[in-house]
Amino acid sequence: MVLGVDEQLAILTAGAVDVIHEAELRKKLERGQPLRAKLGLDPSRPDIHIGHAVVLQMLRRFQELGHVAVLIVGDFTAQVGDPSDRSSTRPALSKEEADANAATYFEQAGRILLPENLEIRHNSEWLGAMGIADVLRLAARATVAQMLARDDFERRYKEGKPISIMEFLYPLLQGWDSVMVRADVELGGTDQLFNNLMGRTLQEQEGQEAQVVLTAPLLEGLDGVQKMSKSLDNYVAITEPPATQFGKLMSIPDTLTTRYFSLASGASPAEAQDFAEQARAGTLSPVEAKRAMARRIVDAYQGEGAGEAAEAEFNRVFKSHDVPTDLPEHTLESAAAVDGQIRLANVLQQAGLAKSNAEGRRLITQGGVRIDGEAITDPDATYVPADLDQVVIQVGRRRWVRIRT
RNA sequence: GGGUCGGUACCCGAGUGGCCAAAGGGGGCGGCCUGUAAAGCCGCUGGCAACGCCUACGUUGGUUCGAAUCCAACCCGGCCCA
Structure with missing residues (x-):
């Protein structure tokens, strides 16, 4: 460790919203031992976006200073699912899906993190080994009132919205992860503050020194209002073109x-x-x-x-209104042609430019569809497939597909 | 377990026998404007080779010429009581 404690402190906490507590972090750093900095990742969604990047960059700074980044893949919890936002947000995954997602996750995280000073753990390793008795003992460690202190729970409770018991268990399970990996520091978005603080409580109960909690700001998504997230489709993935x-x-x-x-x-x-x-x-x-x-x-x-x-x-x-250099291609399904003719609406649908035939027709009617730059407005427009070979169809301002037959 | 209120499209939310593929808002999409910004204006927003048909108002069954609307049972959620 080349840098002094003060310099390290400044680097590590730069940009953090919460630092709980700085004095503790200082004390840990003063020992001169590499710290274990934990970050939990949810493998239910495979894309890492630039919103995640904020916290990953913080983690990288730990690595650069010789500390160890401990990534926790929440594979166990991902397999159970999360009822919080009504089924769709976090569906239960199979072991295979979770593993596959986790694999791409690390490949992506590798664009930001260093390959050295990196430790990867799956929480199924210890959570999967717990019996009901263990879970009950864990559940006994927090009270309902403590849980309701989390603003998200409090809000839903006041609004009369359902909160499952399982959701109360999540912070405890995440906190238990911290105990199991003996985390010195845990990073996360500001939305993880409550969960990460739970890790402190559990560690202390287990006779460990409490982890320091650092939170990173949440980046707003493309809409400028909601946080960047895959499910809202308002993100920039770090691996997209x-x-x-x-x-x-x-x-x-x-x-x-x-x-x-x-x-x-x-x-x-x-x-x-x-x-x-x-x-x-x-x-x-x-x-x-x-x-x-x-x-x-x-x-x-x-x-x-x-x-x-x-x-x-x-x-x-x-600016020049040219066709992009690289554009997706779609090979027409000949079966869709009737009497040697194919409807434009149908072409849009099979090329993925419209969710349905009906949507394709709507787009056409509204003047949103162009073939080689020429607007087509007849929703019943039909073509001989061969005439569409190599043609470029544009929908709206930013979607193009080159057709092949 | 008892009582009570509720479950409507992506979300919120009106509708309480035919005029309902279902008001309104949000979101999303398309058009004009533009800087792929914001603001604004207009339009669209279940499906189907399509002036008709099919599917859909928690589930199943019933009443009726006709049900999102009425009845029954069930499932799920909120609140109160135990």
Whole structure:
């Protein structure tokens, strides 16, 4: 460990919303031993997005200072599912699905984390071995009143919304993870504060030193209002094509430009502040600032220069109104043709540009469909499949497919 | 276990025998504007080779020419009592 305790403290807590407690972290650092910094990941959704990146970058700083990043795959809990947001948000996964997701997860996390100083654990390792008696003993450690202290629970309780007993168990299980891996520090989004604090309680009850809890700000999604999440489809995945990332980043509300820059680009606090200042002063216009932000973020995950290339592509498509260089292709299913003719609405549907035939018809009627740049407005338009070979169909402003027969 | 209120489309929420594929809002989508921003305006928003048919108002069964609406049983949730 080359750096002094004060310097480490400053680096590790930079950007954190909550630090509970700084004095404890200092004490841990003073021992000069590598700390174990835990981060739990939910493998029910495979894509890592730039919102996750905020906390992953914090974790990386621990690694860079010689501490150990302990990633916990919540494979056990993922297999049980989570009733909190009504079935759909977190469906129960099979062991295979959870494993498969976890695998891609780490491949992605690897774009941010260092391969060394990394420990990966699955919580099925210990949770799967617990019997009912163990679970009951764990459940006895917290009270209903304590659980209702979590704002999310309190709100739902007041609103008369259902809260399952199982949900009360989750914070305890996550806290138990901390006990099992002997975490010194736990990272997470601000929405994880309550759960991570539970880890402290349990560790102390087990005679361990309580983990320090650091929370990272939650990044707003593309809509600018709700937090970035896969289920709301308002995210920028760290592995999607650079051009897509750039485009999505350009679509965020102006008010979030500096926030994205400082949270998702991996820029140093000083750099982020400098950027914010320029934007505020008007040295950078809102569009220029946003472009700079988008370039910076694409670079961060795709490599130096990727941002510029993505911007060039962006200009090509949205300034020159050209067709993108890379576009998905769809081979027509000949079976869909009737008497040698195929309906455009049907083509849209099979190419994934419309969810149904009916939606395809609606899009056409509304003037949202173009074939090689020419708007088609007849919902009953039909074609001979061969005539559609190599044709580019555009739906709306940003979706294209090249047709093959 | 008893009482009571409730379960409607992606979400919230009206509708309490035919005029209901179901008001209104949110969200989403398309168009105009534009900087793939915001604000604004207009339109669409169950499915089906489609002026008709099918499916859908928790589930199942019933009453009726006709049910989201009435009846019965069941399932699920909130609250009160035990």
